[in-house]
Amino acid sequence: MPATPFHILVDGNPVLIYASRNGSPDKVLRILDPFLDKFWQERDLSSEQADTPGVLVAQLVVRFGFEFSEDDFSNLKVSTEFDPRAQYIYRIEGAHAIEIYTPSDRYHQNPSLGLEGCQSIKVHAIP
Numbered sequence: 001m002p003a004t005p006f007h008i009l010v011d012g013n014p015v016l017i018y019a020s021r022n023g024s025p026d027k028v029l030r031i032l033d034p035f036l037d038k039f040w041q042e043r044d045l046s047s048e049q050a051d052t053p054g055v056l057v058a059q060l061v062v063r064f065g066f067e068f069s070e071d072d073f074s075n076l077k078v079s080t081e082f083d084p085r086a087q088y089i090y091r092i093e094g095a096h097a098i099e100i101y102t103p104s105d106r107y108h109q110n111p112s113l114g115l116e117g118c119q120s121i122k123v124h125a126i127p
Contacts, residue, residue, distance in 0.1 A: 006088040008060055009115075012053035017060055018083050020075040022068050025100055028090060029124060032098060035063055036126050040095040056092070082111035089118055098124045 006023025007016045022028070039059065043052055057078070065076050082089075085108075089101040100122045107117030 004087050005083065005085040006090065007082065007086045008064075009089065009091045010053050010056050010060070011091065011093050013057050014080055015057055015078050016080065016082060017057065017064065018077050018079060018086065019064055019068055020085070023086075023088050025088065025122070025124075028088070029098070031063065031067055032090070032092075033127055035060075036092070036095075036098075040126070043095075082107070082114050084108050084111040086111075089115065091115070096126055098126065100124060 003021050004023040004027075005018065005020045006028065007018050008028075009016055039056060043049065043055075061076070061078060068075065086103055089103065091099045091101065093099060099120055101115060101118035102121050103111075103118045107113050110117065
């Protein structure tokens with residue numbers, strides 16, 4: 001399995017999801033697109049919005065654990081700190097978009113820079 005570490009951030013939630021493999025945009029978006037489409041439909045139907053960022057992070061951890069971890073959950077974590085190994089960072093912006101960033105050398109040397117040490121490479125609309 002390719003080792004392409006990545007983070008997922010959800011606006012309105014301070015935690016970062018980190019996975020140490022399978023983080024290329026084609027793989028991550030193939031999972032996120034249908035997942036987020038269904039998630040937002042369910043949230044709209046329930047009219048429940050107050051805790052959406054927390055619910056979304058919890059469900060993403062479960063989803064990516066199922067997709068990537070198999071019997072080895074050591075490649076998935078939740079933290080409040082950026083990991084210097086991340087090659088992509090996906091920021092979920094409300095119900096309509098995912099912004100994809102690539103970390104710079106500055107980020108890799110000092111991951112506490114967060115998104116300030118990254119370059120936005122694409123804003124992906126959620127279908």
